[in-house]
Every structure is written in C-alpha cells, then in structure tokens.
Amino acid sequence: MNHLYPGRTFGKATRDAYGEALRDLGRDHEEIVVLDADLAKSTKSATFGEAFPDRFFNVGIQEANLVGMAGGMASSGKVPFISSFAAFVILKGFDQLRMAVSYPKLNVKVIGSHGGISIGEDGASQQSVEDVALACALPDFVVCVPSDEHQMRAVVKAAFEHHGPVYIRSGRPKAPLVYDTTPEFAFGKAATLRDGSDLTIIANGLLVAAALIAAERLAEDGIEARVVDMACVKPLDEDAVRSAAEDTGAIVVAEEHLLHGGLGARVAQAVATSHPVPMEFVGLDDTYAESGDPAGLMEKYGLTWKEVDAAARRVLSRRTAGAAR
Amino acid sequence: MARSAVPAAAPDVAALRDRARIIRRHIVEMLHEAASGHPGGSLSAVEVVTALYFGGILRHDPENPEWPERDRFVLSKGHGVPVQYAALAMAGYFPVDELRTLRKIDSRLQGHPVLGTAPGIEASTGSLGQGLSIGLGMALAARLDDMDSRVFVLLGDGECQEGQVWEAAMAAGHHRPANLIAIVDYNKFQLDGAIEDIIGLEPLAAKWESMGWKTREIDGHDMQQVVDALEWSTQAGEPVCIIAHTVKGKGVSFMEGDNAYHGVAPSNEELPRALSELERGDPEEENARALGSADVLDRAEASIDASAESNGKGGGR
Ligand SMILES: Cc1ncc(C[n+]2csc(CCOP(=O)(O)OP(=O)(O)O)c2C)c(N)n1
Ligand SMILES: [Mg+2]
Numbered sequence: 001m002n003h004l005y006p007g008r009t010f011g012k013a014t015r016d017a018y019g020e021a022l023r024d025l026g027r028d029h030e031e032i033v034v035l036d037a038d039l040a041k042s043t044k045s046a047t048f049g050e051a052f053p054d055r056f057f058n059v060g061i062q063e064a065n066l067v068g069m070a071g072g073m074a075s076s077g078k079v080p081f082i083s084s085f086a087a088f089v090i091l092k093g094f095d096q097l098r099m100a101v102s103y104p105k106l107n108v109k110v111i112g113s114h115g116g117i118s119i120g121e122d123g124a125s126q127q128s129v130e131d132v133a134l135a136c137a138l139p140d141f142v143v144c145v146p147s148d149e150h151q152m153r154a155v156v157k158a159a160f161e162h163h164g165p166v167y168i169r170s171g172r173p174k175a176p177l178v179y180d181t182t183p184e185f186a187f188g189k190a191a192t193l194r195d196g197s198d199l200t201i202i203a204n205g206l207l208v209a210a211a212l213i214a215a216e217r218l219a220e221d222g223i224e225a226r227v228v229d230m231a232c233v234k235p236l237d238e239d240a241v242r243s244a245a246e247d248t249g250a251i252v253v254a255e256e257h258l259l260h261g262g263l264g265a266r267v268a269q270a271v272a273t274s275h276p277v278p279m280e281f282v283g284l285d286d287t288y289a290e291s292g293d294p295a296g297l298m299e300k301y302g303l304t305w306k307e308v309d310a311a312a313r314r315v316l317s318r319r320t321a322g323a324a325r
Numbered sequence: 326m327a328r329s330a331v332p333a334a335a336p337d338v339a340a341l342r343d344r345a346r347i348i349r350r351h352i353v354e355m356l357h358e359a360a361s362g363h364p365g366g367s368l369s370a371v372e373v374v375t376a377l378y379f380g381g382i383l384r385h386d387p388e389n390p391e392w393p394e395r396d397r398f399v400l401s402k403g404h405g406v407p408v409q410y411a412a413l414a415m416a417g418y419f420p421v422d423e424l425r426t427l428r429k430i431d432s433r434l435q436g437h438p439v440l441g442t443a444p445g446i447e448a449s450t451g452s453l454g455q456g457l458s459i460g461l462g463m464a465l466a467a468r469l470d471d472m473d474s475r476v477f478v479l480l481g482d483g484e485c486q487e488g489q490v491w492e493a494a495m496a497a498g499h500h501r502p503a504n505l506i507a508i509v510d511y512n513k514f515q516l517d518g519a520i521e522d523i524i525g526l527e528p529l530a531a532k533w534e535s536m537g538w539k540t541r542e543i544d545g546h547d548m549q550q551v552v553d554a555l556e557w558s559t560q561a562g563e564p565v566c567i568i569a570h571t572v573k574g575k576g577v578s579f580m581e582g583d584n585a586y587h588g589v590a591p592s593n594e595e596l597p598r599a600l601s602e603l604e605r606g607d608p609e610e611e612n613a614r615a616l617g618s619a620d621v622l623d624r625a626e627a628s629i630d631a632s633a634e635s636n637g638k639g640g641g642r
Pocket of ligand 1: 402404
C-alpha cells in the first residue's frame with residue numbers, strides 16, 4: 001500500500017501493536033483475561049496467550065459464546081479483552097454485546113481486528129464496514145479506531161484504565177506512522193496534528209495519514225487545512241468539532257467505513273447542533289467491497305488521500321458559493 | 326452430467342481420482358496466482374467435491390445454472406472455495422482460464438463464495454456456521470414445491486463449533502427433510518491449531534445422531550468410499566451426515582498436516598514442488614496410494630500430536 005501514502009513511513013500493523021500492548025499490560029495486571037475465537041494468531045491476542053496461557057482462552061469458532069463468556073468473567077471481577085475479526089465479533093456477537101455487556105455496563109474490552117476493506121483478498125465476508133456504527137449504537141460503549149501502532153498502544157492502556165465497555169478496531173496491513181512515539185491519549189479528546197484556517201479534515205484509522213498527505217497537497221495551492229485525528233468516535237470530542245466549525249468554517253470527515261453511522265455521521269450530528277458549516281464525507285457509499293489487493297481496493301472504493309483532497313476542494317467551493325449568496 | 330438421475334453405470338473411480346488430481350493442481354496454481362487464500366481446507370475437500378460434481382451425484386446443468394430442479398451444493402466452509410471453483414470450471418460453468426482471476430479486483434471469483442457472482446455458487450458464505458441453515462431452507466422449499474432436489478452442505482470441523490450449526494441440525498432433526506445431506510470435512514485442524522486442543526468435537530457422530538440424523542464415517546480421500554457414502558445419502562430418506570475423515574493439505578506432502586498452510590498460499594519455490602507431486606503417476610501406484618486409508622487416518626492423528634507439541638505455525642491472515 002506504500003504508493004498510496006507518498007512520503008510516509010510505515011510502522012507495524014495496529015493489530016501487532018495491540019498484541020504487544022496487551023501482553024505488557026498483562027504482566028502487571030493479573031485480572032486481565034484474554035479470549036479469542038480461533039483467530040488469535042490473526043488478531044494477535046496470541047501474543048498475550050503465549051506469555052500467559054493460564055489467562056488465555058481460545059473458545060473456538062464461537063463468537064456469540066465468546067462475548068457471553070466475557071460478560072460472565074467481567075461480572076466476576078475479571079477484565080476480559082476479547083477479539084476476533086471485527087466482522088465476526090461485532091456482527092455475530094451483537095445481541096450478546098447488548099445483553100451481556102452494554103446493558104449491564106460491564107467492563108469488557110472488545111477488539112475487532114481486520115477492520116475495513118484494507119484486509120484485501122479475503123473479500124466482503126471478512127471485511128468490516130459497519131462495525132463502528134454498530135458499536136456506537138451500544139449505549140455506554142467507548143469506540144476507538146486508532147491510526148497507527150503508537151496510538152494503538154495508548155488506546156489499549158486507556159481502555160484498561162477505563163471502567164466500562166470499550167470497542168477498539170485494529171487493522172491487518174502495516175499502517176503509515178502518524179506519531180513518533182506513544183502519544184497522549186484520552187477518550188473524548190481528539191489530537192490536532194496540523195493547524196489550518198481554511199477547513200478541517202477529521203479522520204481516523206488509515207485515513208489520518210491520507211488526510212495529512214491531502215493537507216500537504218492543499219498547502220501547495222495555498223489552502224491551509226487543519227487535520228484532526230478523531231480516534232475516539234464515541235464519546236466524540238465535541239469541543240474539537242465545534243472549534244473546527246467555528247475556526248475554519250468547513251469540514252471533511254474521512255474514514256474506512258460506511259458513510260452511514262460512522263465517524264462522519266457522528267461529527268455531522270455534533271456540527272448540526274453546535275455550529276453548522278458545509279461538510280463533505282469520504283467513506284463507503286452504501287456498499288460492500290470485494291476481493292482484491294488492499295491498495296487496489298482503497299483506490300477503487302475511494303479511500304485515499306486523493307478523495308480527501310477532492311472533498312476538501314468541494315467543501316471549499318460550496319462554502320464560497322454559500323458566502324456569495 | 327446434466328439433468329439425469331444417478332447413472333445406472335457405476336462411476337469410474339479411477340477417472341474420478343484423476344479428476345481429483347487435476348482439481349488439486351488447479352487449487353495450488355490458483356492460490357499461488359492469488360498469493361493468498363486457504364490451501365489446507367481446499368485440498369482436504371477435493372475427493373468429496375469431485376465425487377459430487379463428477380461422480381454422478383449432483384444433478385445439475387452447467388448450461389443452465391438456475392435450473393429450478395437442480396440439486397444444490399452449499400459450501401458452508403466458504404474459505405475452501407478454490408476447490409469448488411475448480412470443479413465448476415471443469416464442469417463448464419465458466420472458462421478454466423478464469424481461475425487465474427481468483428481474489429482479484431472485479432473478478433467473479435471472490436475469496437469466499439458470493440451468491441450472484443460466479444455461476445454455480447448457491448450461497449454467500451465465509452462467515453462460518455451459516456450454510457446448514459441455508460441448506461435446510463432450500464431442502465424444505467424443495468419439499469414444499471414437490472421437487473426432489475437434494476441439498477448437500479459441506480462443513481468444516483472447526484466450523485462445527487458454531488452454535489448455529491447445531492440449531493440447524495436440531496431443526497432438521499425436527500422437520501426431517503429427506504433431501505438434506507451434511508458432510509463434515511473432518512481434517513482435525515482449524516485456524517489456530519488442532520481441533521482437539523481448542524474445542525474438541527467428539528463424540529461427533531453421536532452429536533448428529535442425537536439430533537435425529539443418520540451418520541456414516543468414511544475416509545474422505547478414498548474415492549470409492551466417498552462415492553458410496555454419497556450414493557447412500559441420497560437414498561436414506563432422512564437427514565444424513567457424512568463424517569469424512571481427511572487430511573488438511575492432502576496431496577501436497579509439505580502441506581499435509583502442517584496447519585501453517587491453513588491460510589498461506591504456495592510460494593514461487595513451493596509451486597513447482599506441489600505441482601510435481603500432483604503429476605499423473607503410475608496407475609498401480611496411484612491406486613495403492615488412494616486405498617491406503619488406514620495410513621491416512623494414522624497420519625492425521627500423528628499430525629494432531631505433532632501440532633500439540635509445536636503449537637503450530639499459524640494462519641497467514
Ligand atoms: C464466523 C467466522 N469466524 C472466524 C472465521 C475465520 N476463519 C476462517 S477459516 C477458520 C478455521 C476454519 O476451520 P475449519 O472449519 O476446520 O476449516 P478447514 O480446516 O477445513 O480449513 C476461521 C476461524 C470465519 N471465517 N468465520
Ligand atoms: Mg478443519
């Protein structure tokens with residue numbers, strides 16, 4: 001995928017950072033238990049499992065049971081981190097997430113790996129394009145989509161320190177680096193990576209690096225874009241959204257997810273109730289993707305810096321047209 | 326063999342074995358070309374799929390894939406779809422050349438089966454656990470319409486850990502369609518390792534029987550046993566489950582029993598090695614190899630022991 005991120009250095013996949021961060025936390029915290037559903041080598045929960053086999057349960061290909069067991073462990077004082085592909089743990093475990101985790105407000109951390117379409121060749125059945133919308137629909141859930149390995153480490157730590165249900169999406173491919181080292185991170189707090197006064201690009205996951213590239217290209221044409229990493233989709237940093245609207249007057253939201261119900265929808269809601277400005281969205285438009293190489297899919301389905309750049313120019317022309325009226 | 330009932334003449338088992346060998350060649354070539362995919366579980370299902378499509382079992386019409394009275398084959402373990410694509414291409418559903426497009430953008434040959442893409446695919450699968458419910462629905466629909474279509478559903482052994490499989494099994498035991506046949510590809514491994522180490526299935530036949538199914542256990546690489554069991558299944562008059570003991574990666578020596586090849590395609594170096602093992606051999610020798618069923622089962626068990634020791638190498642996804 002390197003050619004989609006010109007000038008960026010790649011780090012590890014966020015799923016690799018997840019496994020390492022979890023193993024490190026496990027050293028100090030006996031109460032952490034880890035459950036997986038026959039994807040431990042892929043989600044990287046196996047990294048914890050190898051270090052702490054007694055606190056690791058591979059429940060087999062049983063996502064509903066996985067979530068239900070986590071509920072029981074949490075109500076018995078354990079802190080379960082559970083994982084599978086995002087498409088399976090969220091979709092096959094949804095009622096269990098609702099009844100055994102969200103409704104009783106239990107302290108379960110859910111990790112959906114292989115999020116989005118950048119998983120590639122396996123195709124639509126394994127790609128998760130709706131997990132963020134569904135996780136956000138669960139009351140009390142914190143929902144995060146980290147952009148790189150460093151931020152993933154910070155998110156895992158925050159998830160452990162927070163008492164309550166958390167959903168974290170991780171990715172399969174190596175991710176372009178956004179941070180040099182583990183950043184400051186708190187739920188409900190966005191990170192401004194670049195300031196600008198003409199518009200704001202709000203993104204998460206792989207689209208953060210794409211947004212930074214788009215901002216550089218826009219700057220070449222004298223357009224200054226603020227770039228905000230909104231890893232935490234819920235609770236949303238409404239202050240950051242409001243000031244983006246007030247300070248820059250135009251917003252683009254970009255994510256590797258369906259347009260409906262994800263980051264874009266949540267930011268739009270916050271903009272509408274605070275300071276309405278023109279907005280544009282980059283995401284999947286009411287469709288599943290397909291099999292293919294990850295980079296080819298990101299291009300075909302419009303999830304690269306080019307679409308972010310184009311959306312920025314569209315939103316600016318809409319604002320100008322509005323101002324002229 | 327379109328539109329006719331099971332032929333009076335017994336299927337030519339030697340010819341089926343040769344077909345199986347060619348299907349294996351297509352599988353390794355197609356996965357190498359795709360540089361991703363699941364060789365282990367594709368190769369373990371070759372005899373079953375070959376017998377279904379070419380052994381006079383499945384009544385279908387490649388010229389008319391939507392023929393309403395056809396038998397259905399639902400590949401519930403969708404990651405094994407290369408074996409089905411190879412069979413469909415050889416049966417004439419689409420050109421054999423198209424196999425090279427597997428897993429590429431705009432291809433009809435998706436990485437997991439998608440209904441409405443490649444002709445001959447009967448259900449979208451890939452999220453494990455769902456195919457038997459779909460097959461049950463098809464079987465009951467055929468019964469309602471007074472059609473004698475049969476529905477064959479191929480399940481993975483790891484897949485049988487999913488609760489939905491047993492919901493469907495229980496529902497079929499209640500509704501008792503005479504035209505529903507489940508086949509379990511019992512290759513003893515799932516993604517993270519050996520079934521027995523993760524969530525064991527035994528006693529597997531007893532589980533199906535307790536839900537009202539007739540069962541038969543076979544060596545899933547012995548073509549004669551596979552053909553006989555499938556023929557028997559269509560005459561059983563009630564839901565039938567064939568438990569096919571198989572070897573994951575069967576036919577490619579370095580993949581057999583090495584679960585690293587669950588989800589890793591053959592490399593450039595491995596492809597010629599695999600293909601050379603799949604060349605047409607001395608017919609006598611082939612016969613002996615195919616009949617060595619006890620040996621096959623011994624090796625499956627040995628590989629389980631080995632993986633328990635080494636903890637496996639892991640899937641590529
Ligand atoms: C619901 C669901 N969970 C997890 C997966 C990921 N996955 C793909 S193949 C596989 C192992 C399947 O094992 P088995 O059914 O034994 O198939 P085989 O050994 O024939 O490859 C897993 C866990 C999936 N496809 N669907
Ligand atoms: Mg198996």
